[in-house]
Amino acid sequence: MLGFADSLTAWGYILSFLATILCIVYGLVNWNKGTESEEDYRRSVEWEREEIEVEDRLP
Amino acid sequence: MALNIVLVLLYLIVIFYLGYKGWRETQTASDYMIAGREINPYVMAMSYGATFISTSAIVGFGGAAALFGFSVIWLTFLNIFVGIFIAFVFFGKRTRKMGxxxxxxxxxxxxxxRFESRFIQGFSALVIFLFLPVYAAAVLIGISRFIEVSLHIPYWAGLLGFSVILALYVIWGGLKGVMYTDALQGTLMFVMMIILIAFTYSHLGGVGHAHQALTDMANLVPAKLKALGHMGWTASPKSGSPLWWIVYSTIVFGVGIGVLAQPQLSVRxxxxxxxxxxxxxxxxxxIFILAMTGIAFTVGPLSNVLFFQKFGKISIAMAGGNIDKVIPLYISKIMPGWFATLFLLAMLAAAMSTLSSQYHVGGTSLGRxxxxxxxxxxxxxxxxxxxFGVGLTILFTIMWGLFLPPSVIAIATAFFFGLCSSTFLPMYTAALFWKRVTRKGAITSMVGGFAVSFFWLLFVHKKEAAAIGLCKALTGKVTLLGYPWVVVDPNLIALPISIILIIIVSLMTPRMDDEHVEKCFDW
Known part of the structure; x- marks a missing residue:
């Protein structure tokens, strides 16, 4: 199959493409799903504040 | 040669500028916070991808694929299905919310x-701080081999020179402003890999013809590799043979699953x-990962055909026995000159983005x-x-880079991925998905997984046990067990034990405080 000597290797090759297609389809279908709530936003801002402190300690 | 150096310098100036720009923006903290960090998905995915995929994957595992053959492509499948799909959809969302x-x-x-345990935080940090440099060294070796082959600079000089440039980049703010540089670096890597595969397949007459040409070369497999179970570059190694265990237990399983518990990736x-x-x-x-490892693990095996057609030698013979040199040689001997220069820039990009995130993690692990x-x-x-942690991580990485033997990139990477998998994966998974897990369960699993991994490495897995020699010194035998255990990857033993430990100990110990658990899962 596809010039490979055995089907196990050919399936590894094919499944790599199928997994990519799964990622593309999932991304497109769920493109706008999962926007953040007000509470989520408030936590994000708190989290950012601390994150900047963490980064400030780096060289 | 002079053009190569000029282009490299120009590229470094751009990267330094972008690093500085990112750093400047982190200084205007208030604007930054009010807007929230507006990372668009392209930049996030590129940043994750450029951190995940590096010279280790392209040079090291691409070289391993040139030796072992197309069976390594199963790792690409896991990189995409586990490393992207499962990691983002299941682990990513919960990690973000719980974080x-x-x-x-x-x-x-x-x-x-999550487990209200300073011990867990300290112990995990110490494991990461101590062993991350081994993986970082794999990345550093990858770029240094590339510099050695394409710029004709001695390996050690390339390694030290690149480390100095990277250290300057880090001091210039490169650890802080990674968003712009990662997106640029990821894009450059993507474009170069697409050109690489298009050139290789078209040169060999298309997909089917290229694979068939490699299938027809099965009789050229060296006798030593045949004895280990090599059945040709387009076939799986002989079932149960030493090579079969190396490909599937260490490379495919160890790295493919270990990605889920990578500290530098989960923070993204x-x-x-x-x-x-x-x-x-x-x-x-x-798409990005398919273009990175998918292409590296395809061009790696196919390099045998092109090298044989042009020089009458298979890849491992071209590289003088060092698999880490196969991809750099392919780029410089087979690909056009302009491509080799641009590809060197892409590899510099790949190494810089991954190494800076590793140094970042090394520093925060020790400090915070x-x-x-x-x-x-x-x-x-x-x-x-x-x-101090960043400095030590850089120093340890350079030392490992100078002292590790040839053909080591894939093995060193697999070591760190496997160690993270058996030490952290059951605990991390339970933390996100299982409310009944207890602190004692998590600690037992973490310490148990780590200890079993090391025990297997020092006393059973022949490659390391023989090189380190502790087992021989204590027991008089090179390894405690015989074949096939001596080729079974430590992760394949330690991960199941770590999983069993977390389940049994959690069920035997009192639940964690309900209020705390509810807080963790309140999103």
Missing amino acids: RRLDAHTFPEILGM FMTVKNDASLNRAVLVGG DFYERGLGKTSGGEITATR
Whole structure:
């Protein structure tokens, strides 16, 4: 199959493409799903504040 | 040659400028916070991808594929299905939410806070700090071999020179402003890999013809490899043979699953604004990884055909027995000159993005997680400890890079991925998905997985046990067990034990405080 000597290797090759297609389809279908709530936003801002402190300690 | 050096210098100037720009923006903290960190999904996926995929994957594993053959492509499947799909959709969303809920900023921190354990945070941080340099060295060796082959600079000089440039980049703010540089670096890597595969397949007459030409070369497999189970470059190694265990237990399983518990990758989930960004990043990430490891693990085996047609030698013979040199040689001997120069830039990009995130994690592991939280010191020394941690990580990485033997990139990477998998994966998974898990269950699993991994490495897995010699010194035997155990990867033994430990010990110990558990899962 596809010039490979055995089907196990050919399936590894094919499944790599199928997994990519799964990622593309999932991304497109769920493109706008999962926007953040007000509470989520408030936590994000708190989290950012601390994150900047963490980064400030780096060289 | 002179053009190569000029282009490299120009490229470095751009990267330094972008690093500085990112750093400047982190200084205007208030604007930054009000807007929230507006990382768009393309940048997030590229940043994750450029951190995930590096010279280790392209040079090291591409070289391993040139030796072992197309069976390594199964790792590409796992890289995409586990490393992107499962990681983003299942682990990413929960990590982001729990990270926000607990205000956790590092991988050891989210574990430590979920289990209310300073020991877990400190121990995880120490494991990461001590062993991350082995993986970072794999990345550094990858770029140094590339510099050695394409710029004709001695390996050690390339390694030290690149490390100095990277250290300057780090001091210039490169650890802070990674968003722009990662997106640029990821894009450059993507374009170069697409050109690489298009050239290789078209040169060999198309996909089917190229694979068939390699299938027809099965009689050229060296006798030594045949004896280990090599059945040709387009076939799986002989079932149960030493090569079969190396390909499937160490390379495919160890690295393919270990990606889920990588400290430098899981922190990327926390910086994402919402689930929609993660959903969109799945699309970009899937395509990016296929273009990275998929192409490296295809060009690696096919390099045998082109090298044989042009020089009458298979890849491993061309590289003088060092698999880490196969991909650099392919680029410089087979590909056009202009491509070789641009590809060198892409590899510099790949190494810089991954190494800077590794140095970042090394520093925060020692400063924030081990010193401040693990040891409970909060008197201001944590800033020094973080910077000291970055410096030591750089130093240890250089030392490993200079002292590790040839053909080591894939093995060193697999070591770190396997260690993270058996030490952290059951605990991290349970932290996100299992409310009944207890602190004692998590600690037993973490320490148990780590200890079994090392025991197997020192006393059973022949490659390391023989090289280190502790087993021989204590017992008089090179390894405690015989074949096939001596070729079974430590992760394949330690991970199941770590999983069993977390389940049994959690069920035998009292539940964690309900209020705390509900807080962790309140999103």
